[in-house]
Every structure is written in structure tokens, then in C-alpha cells.
Amino acid sequence: MINKKINSVEEAVAGVTDNMTLMLGGFGLCGIPENAIAELVKLGAKNLTCISNNAGVDDFGLGLLLQQRQIKKMISSYVGENDEFERQMLSGELDVELTPQGTLAEKCRAAQAGFPAFYTPAGYGTEVAEGKESREFNGKMYILEKAFEADFAFVKAWKGDEAGNLIFKGTARNFNPCMCGAAKITVAEVEELVPAGELDPNQIHIPGIFVQRIFQGAHYEKRIEQRTVRQR
Amino acid sequence: MINKKINSVEEAVAGVTDNMTLMLGGFGLCGIPENAIAELVKLGAKNLTCISNNAGVDDFGLGLLLQQRQIKKMISSYVGENDEFERQMLSGELDVELTPQGTLAEKCRAAQAGFPAFYTPAGYGTEVAEGKESREFNGKMYILEKAFEADFAFVKAWKGDEAGNLIFKGTARNFNPCMCGAAKITVAEVEELVPAGELDPNQIHIPGIFVQRIFQGAHYEKRIEQRTVRQR
């Protein structure tokens, strides 16, 4: 077993420097790599390009990096719920590349799986298709989208083992599996890190080969964005 | 819950007719849909095109359909270990389209996921690339491969529930998940069929939306092709 365990969150972000492209898992605030984000704020790397479905809220998630002006560009499908984001975007400080959600996921998966590009119908005939090749297959139009190229992927899983194997929980899975192995270095943080051999090999969502570093996060706030309940 | 359960293997193959294209899961004899294959032999549909990584052995797996001359064409990556196959191929009775294994898997996945085509480096510069488009991305050459189009996919899982959710075991997983939802109708056979709600939603390999029919196989032989052991 090749041991991927690191012993501190400092090691998790080691190597991240200014101008890098980072992938960050999560959908809204669900399944985001909370500990890595907090450490990226401490690290202070600037001019980052962040690939993440959303951009957090003002005081949590990627909003923390935005507050510190560490992000130059966001590549996301939806960026609401964040006033500081809006301010930076409207002032031109922040560049935003909006990408259809399924395309975003597949651009990650293409990078993971060694596909340089793929054809998708999403965005054909819209602004998203501007400057992109389009092509007909079986009477339907598709646009050519390229695989992402990223330096680091920071993902969050529920359980993991020292071999880097990951298991996700609920909808906190979202973009996290697609980003594993989609960047030069993948760093996984987990709520519970166990020795190799404790996870059922049948039930691993992401094999350790896609993960270079794994650590147990010190604390998870797991903030809820839209707490919605029904009456008993 | 939308109930996908059928009550007999006859229902499993209902609708299969001459000249159809079928996908069949399995790697060698591991994880093949034994019960569906046996019933396809009984059904007697002819001139079938079968997409399957291998072609079984003389007296098991797809070899049973070959014996009955039901297969017109095989699309596979490796077709050894089958004398009848060899005879039919050399005599010209059987058409064989050899496809690199990773390309075979991705042609299934593309059909499942709504991608019309994809670029892969596998086979560039070889016979496999003949008649196919090639293209450079980032200094490397790729060929364009198309998604499969199939009428039925027959897959085999370990456990399943009435909603059509599937869990595979060991390397019997192989091509089975990629074929689910990759044909017009997907038929899953399982060793153990349980009511919906008994499987952990986190641990489902293939969600039921990709499966139209599910049944519990009456019997599994699970033949071993290369029994290999070490001394105690």
C-alpha cells in the first residue's frame, strides 16, 4: 500500500503558489474542503484561478479567499449568494467564466480520464458557444469543450484510508470525485481517516491512485445554506 | 419508487428480435449475465450484433449464442479461448470488430451519458484508426470514436433493489456499470434482489434510472476461466 497520509493541513497546501489554478469540490457549501480553504487563506497565495461550481458565501467557503482578494478568476456554473463576489465582479477586479454545470463536471472528468476535449449539446446557440467549435452528430448540434488544466485539486470526502481511497456521503459527493486526479496534485481531506484495509474495496468511490495527499480535517462546520424544514 | 422488478427471465428478453444490437457485461466469464444469455439461446433471435469485451468460451457465456449461430457480429477487445468463435470467424460466418478495451468502455459510457463521440489516443497510427478522423490536441494525436448505439444492454450485478439500483462485487463489475443506460433498454440480473430501501443510497454503483428491468437470476454457475492458486 502506497501511503498518502500527511500529518498537517500545512502539508496539504504545500506547493500552492501565486497564479496557480485550483479545483475545489463542493456544491454550494455542501462538501467543500473547509480545512484546505482555511489554510489557503493563511497561506495567502494570490492571483488564483479557482474552478468550483459555486463561489461560497461572504464569510464561508471560497468567500473567505475572495475577502482576501486571493482569487483572480472564478470558473463556476452559479455564483449567487455572495455580495463581495458581486462587488469584485462588477468592479472588474474578478474575472468570471460561467460554465454549464454538466460541462463543468465533464471538463473535470475529461482531465481525470485523459480526454483532451469532448462534444456536448449544452450551450449550443448561446453565449457559451462563442469562440468554440460546433459540430453536428446524428442531426443534433454539439460544441467542443476542452479538459481543464489545474495545478491542485482540493476535495472533501466523508471517510478515507491511508492509501487515499475515498468514500463520500450524500450530496456532499457532487464535484469531488470528478476532480480527483484532474489536477497535477489532488489533496483530499476527510472527516475520518482510517488505516488501509478498513474500507470495503467494493464500496470505494475514488481509488487512491487519484489522490496524492490525504488528511483528516481538524474541524468541520458544515454550514447549511438554505435550512428548509417541514412541520411535524 | 418506480418499480423495475420483472418476475421471469422470459420478461427479461422480451422484445429482443433478429438483427438487434445487444450489449453484454462481463470480462471473460466474470460478471456475465448468465441467466439472460441462457434465455437468449432459448429465444433463438438471430443475426445479433453483440458488444461485449470477450466472446465467452465454447460452452459458456456468449459461446452458447455462437454455438447456435445467433451472432452475426462481435464487437470486442479480445476473443481468444473459443474454438467455435475461431472457426466461424475464419470461415467468414462471423464478423468481428476488434476495439481497444478502454475505447470499448468509453463508447458504452458515451452512449450512457449522451456524448456522441470522443477523442482517445488509443489506436492512433494503427489499423484501428483506419477510416476514423484524427486530430492533435496539445501536441498529441487522438482519434475520434463514436458512442455505441444498442437496443438492449444485459448486465449482471451482485445485489439490486426493486428500484433498479445496482451494487457490483469485485472485478465482476467491469463493463456492467458502463453499459447501464447505454442501450434503449437495460436489463439487470442480480444474485440478490431486495426491496427498495434496503441498500444504502451512498453505496449504489448504478442508480435505478439507468435500468428498465431487474430480476433475480435463478442460478449462477460463475465459472472460473483460469483457476490459479498458490501453495499454502
Place this chain on the structure above:
Amino acid sequence: MLDKNGIAKRIAREVKDGYFVNLGIGIPTLVANFVREDIEVEFQSENGVLGMGPFPFEGEEDADIINAGKQTITTLPGASFFDSALSFAMIRGKHVDLTILGAMEVSENGDIANWKIPGKMVKGMGGAMDLVASAENIIVAMMHTNKRGASKILKKCTLPITGLGCVKKIVTNLAVLDVTPEGFQLIERAPGVSVEEIKNATEGNLIIKGEIPEMKIA
């Protein structure tokens, strides 16, 4: 004239037994409340869940189990969780039977605009472009006119497009319309709404064939 719940109720009648359904944010989310109880339907949410149930009881919320609107949800027996790539495999691969979306504008030929207003803060398309580009059965839930009374059922969309030629049916506060090669065919009137009112509120070509029944949403 229908309110939002009325639109949702009417759309719920389009949901058939055995359908996998994706509901957009807003009015579409309400549709789940009105689906007949004697049919089996499964709701998919593109953030990675199939088999969504009702909202949780207070105190039972799980931060790890949300829908695409980021609301806490529950799941029903037979549910499954999956990653974003597989979720859009379901959508792009046409495994979802019905998609219900809100819209700012729909055009005669079925184009939809629902993601961007030039000059305003753009939040993004989320999964809408994937949904409209792939789904074969899209129903739009929307108001027939904007707050100033101008039609949103147009000859041609004025806002940036989300997808081309994809809408099949529209349910508004005033009417049910089918998108046909000839234009918007009026199928039903909302209770108390006249054909004339609908005509006046529709900029796109409105096709009226025979008597137009009042819709039943009981």
C-alpha cells in the same frame, strides 16, 4: 388567473406514472407538492440525488443532503446519491423523462431565455443549459407577462438564450400553450381568463383552434 401554486398544480397533471423528473428552482419546485399520490415518480436533483423526499422535520436536517437549490431535503426508499458527472449523464443521456423549468422568455420556436439579464448581476446558468440542451420533454412554468404587462411569450427572445428550440409546453398564469412548428398553440385557458386576454398577452404567434377549454386543476 393562476397563482404560482395554481401553475404548479396544472403542471403536476403532466407528470405521469414512472417518470423521472427534474424540477428547477422556483415554481417548478412546487410541482412536487401536487403530484397525484397514486402514481410513482422519482425526483432527480442535479447536485447528485435521485429519489428526493419532502423537506426534513426540524432538527433532522443533514448538511450533507441538499437539493440543487441548496435546501435541506430527505430521501425516499430506493434513493441513490452520485457525483456530478453521473448526474449529468442522466440528464444529457436522456434518462430523465421530464424537466420543469422557469423562464424569463420563450419564443415561438421553443427557444428559452432564463439565465441572464444584460446589465444586471449574472449569477450563472447552473445546470439549466445542460437540461434544456438534452431533455426531450421540457415544460416551462412562468408568468405570461412581466411586471409592466409586456408579454414574455415572444416571436423571438430578446434576452440571451439558454437553449434553442427545446421547450415543448408552457404553463403560465393565463394559459397552457404547446410549442408547435407553427407557433404557440393555445390548449387551455386559466379559470376566468378569456381567449382575448391571452391573445393580448401573447406577442408570439398564437394558434387558436376551435373551442379552448378552461383548465381543470382541482
Place this chain on the structure above:
Amino acid sequence: MLDKNGIAKRIAREVKDGYFVNLGIGIPTLVANFVREDIEVEFQSENGVLGMGPFPFEGEEDADIINAGKQTITTLPGASFFDSALSFAMIRGKHVDLTILGAMEVSENGDIANWKIPGKMVKGMGGAMDLVASAENIIVAMMHTNKRGASKILKKCTLPITGLGCVKKIVTNLAVLDVTPEGFQLIERAPGVSVEEIKNATEGNLIIKGEIPEMKIA
């Protein structure tokens, strides 16, 4: 001169700590037996397993747990199973560090032929074309000459190609060769084999720089 186990032993020295390795059928499979015990290596098999262990003890075979050669296997702690699409994502995505394959022919520029002999029954390429098209570190295990003594280390392959310009290193019964832009560079001689013998057995351009050491495979 090396036998098959000798070739496997020499290749095992190329397997480094922390490597994920894919072993082809034949001599490559034997490499696993000779990897140093003080390093950590994980073996991937393209049919869907990472972390392969030794063959099972008799009576402990599981028909559902095999390798790409269809042999019954076991797994080690930390192992995982996955589907064929994800397996080739590992391969195509360059997550596998080292690929060891057999070959019928290799050419000066690193082309490999190992899947088809015209006129003979063709069994197929299996995963070989994906492996050679993607892997950045490919070592070929092969006999230097065929049964009639003709070289298999060629200027140009005569058999149908499996992949272009992909082989980095070759270990044969006679020698270790690096594939360089100038041709086959002789790195080591097999025990008791002279440079002259290697020269005679090599049709492709052989580069000999300085003293060529005898290989150590103890």
C-alpha cells in the same frame, strides 16, 4: 543469457517506491514476484482492481475476483474495485506510473507491435492499445530474437502496430536497451552475453557508448 524469470527480475529493479504498475500478460506478470520487499508498489489490472495481491490459496478462489489474464487473485489492504471506464481513466489519464508489456517487435523510434500476426487468428488488442497510447513509462519484456534467430529489435516494425513511439526501455534475454531519438542505446549486457552477440541480434540502430556493464539481477 536470461530466461523469462531473469528478464522479470531485471525489470523488477525498474519498479520504484510509490509506483502504480500495470503488468501485461506473460513475462510482465512474473515481475510482481521480484519486486523489492522494502518498497511500496500497487498493481493495477485493467479489468478493474487496484492493489492486487498474490494468487489465492487453494479453496479460497473467488470467481468474482480475477486479473486481466482471467486468473483468480487476491487483494491487499487498501485495494479497490472499479468499472472499466474508471480503470481506463487511470490508464489514459496517466495515473499509472509504469506499464510493463510483452512485444513481438519494437522499432528504433519506440513503435511496438504486439497484437496481431497477419494470417494467424487474431485474438485482439485487449487493453494494450490504450496502455501504449497513454503510458509515459513503458518497459517492454521480450526475447531479443524469434525462434528462427531473426531480430525483433528492428529499424521498423513489420507487423501491425499497437502504438507509435511509446516504448522507453526494453529488457530482453540478451540486453537492456533504452529507446533514444538516435536509436537503441545499449545499457547493460545479460550475464555471459557479449556486445558482439547483442549487435548481431539487433537489426535496428544500436548505440554503444563506452564500456557496457553486465547486468546485476541478484
